[in-house]
Amino acid sequence: MKKDDGKSFDDINTLDPSRRHFLGTAGTGALLLGLGGLAVQQRAVAAEKTLAATSPAHDDISGTILRADTVVADPTRLPPPIQRAHSIHHEIALEAREVRASLDSGIEFMYMTWDGQVPGPMIRVRQGDTVTLTVTSAKTNFMPHNVDMHAIYGTGGGAGATLVNPGQSRSVFFKCEYPGAFIYHCAVFDMDLHISSGMYGMILVEPYEGLAKVDREIYLGQNEVYTKEPFGTKGVAHFDNTSMAAEDPTYVLFNGAVNALTPSRFGPIKARVGETMRVFMVCGGPNLGSNFHPIGNVWKECWPQGALANPPLRYIQTQPVAPGSCFVGHLDLPVPETVKLVDHALSRVTHKGLLAEIAVSGLAQPDIYRAISQ
Ligand SMILES: [Cu+2]
Incomplete structure (x- = not known):
């Protein structure tokens, strides 16, 4: 994906040494081409749907699948605020990538992603900008994919025009006429499966006047995952269509993995006392909404539905x-x-794996808060 200074987001989204402070033990995160002793669960689901018969066992289908250490997107890696006061054209590329990676320590899951990360890369443009979006499907994929952009006028948000089979690439042009933070997501027939497996992200259309200045910005995505095995079962977690239809998830996650943004996994998000922070969150679902709360803090301002054209709510x-x-x-x-x-x-926090932490360091401020021992 290209941002407006011409640099590729691929550079940003590839795990480089500067990310290791966050990613900790995740290693390089480079995608490794693995020979598929393990089957692709989505193919098994498709078999269930089309044959209405016993689906193949996960390990009964051999194929070539991509593997990665993690799909967890670094919440601190997002495009910078837009400084310009004129419109430009963007060439943006998204790759649909099916990849097997860690859902939790000792648990692997077959994800479907944009560019190998959950949520997909955050796209940032300005109201009035135009975009050529090119959607590519990795040759190693098994499923068709496409993109529905909520930020645009056009049939299906571009879904029909971007439908790609493995190895294909298609483009669509659009103009971002209205401001706000919008989801983009895969919208093929079994879109709930694809979104649950990770195929969603945010496109931010900044209003003409831009956004308020803040010290830090972070980007998170929430979705739920449905598996045949109970929560925490080690090994390969297999997707479960029945519990998805019942909207009864096994996992509810930030950035695609259990407790991803905590000290026990890839580390907390870091900030300093006195700073201000803007939080972008996209709720992929596919079925559950979020009741988004910062424990020990409050949303000083927030824009419901990311609708930046409206005045914010305060102290929510x-x-x-x-x-x-x-x-x-x-x-x-x-x-x-x-x-x-x-x-x-x-x-969803105590039983299903949903947690992100912001570690705020600095001098104590006892006039605002202090513990009192007896
Ligand atoms: Cu898809």
Whole structure:
């Protein structure tokens, strides 16, 4: 994907040494071409749908699949705020990539992704900008994919025009006429499976006047995953169409993995006392919305549905974010603390793997907060 200074987001989204502070033990994250002793579960699901018969066991189909250490997107890697006051044209590329990677320590899952990460790369343009979007499907894929952009006028948000089979590439032109933070997602026939497997991201259309200045920005995505095995079962987690149809997920996740943005996995997001932070969140679903709450803090301002054309709400504790929608909010960070970002439907935190943390470091501010021992 290209941003407006001509650099490729591929450079950003490839895990480089500067990301290792965040990714910790994730290693290089380079995609490795693996020989598929393990089958592609999506193919098994397709067999269930089309044959209405016993689906092949996951390990009964051999194929070539991509493998990666992780699909977890670094929440601090996003395009910078737009400084210009004129419109430009963007050439943006997204690659549909089916990849087997870690859902949790000792658990692997067959993801479907944009550019190998969950959520997909954040696209950032300005109202009035035009885009040529090229959607490519990796040759190693098994499924058709496409993109529905909620940020545009056009049939299916471009879904029909971008439908690609493995090895194919197609392009669509659009103009971003209205501002806001919008989801983009795969929209093939079994789109719930594709979104649940990771095929969603955010396109931010900044309003003509731009956004308020903040010290830091982060980007998160929430989705739920449905597996045949109970939560935490080691080994390969197989997708379960039945529990998806019942909207009864096994996992609810930020950035595609269990407790991904915490010290036990890839580390918390870091900030300093006195800074301001803008949080972008896209809720992929496919079925559950979020009740987005910062524990130990408050949304000083937030824009429901990412609708930046409207005035923000102020000092909001828990903001609903519908599946297929987005959130933009601001945090003040006046004291040293760990802010836990959660869905306040808290069983999703305690039983289903959803947690991100912001570690705010700096001098204590006892006039604002202090513990008192007796
Ligand atoms: Cu897809």
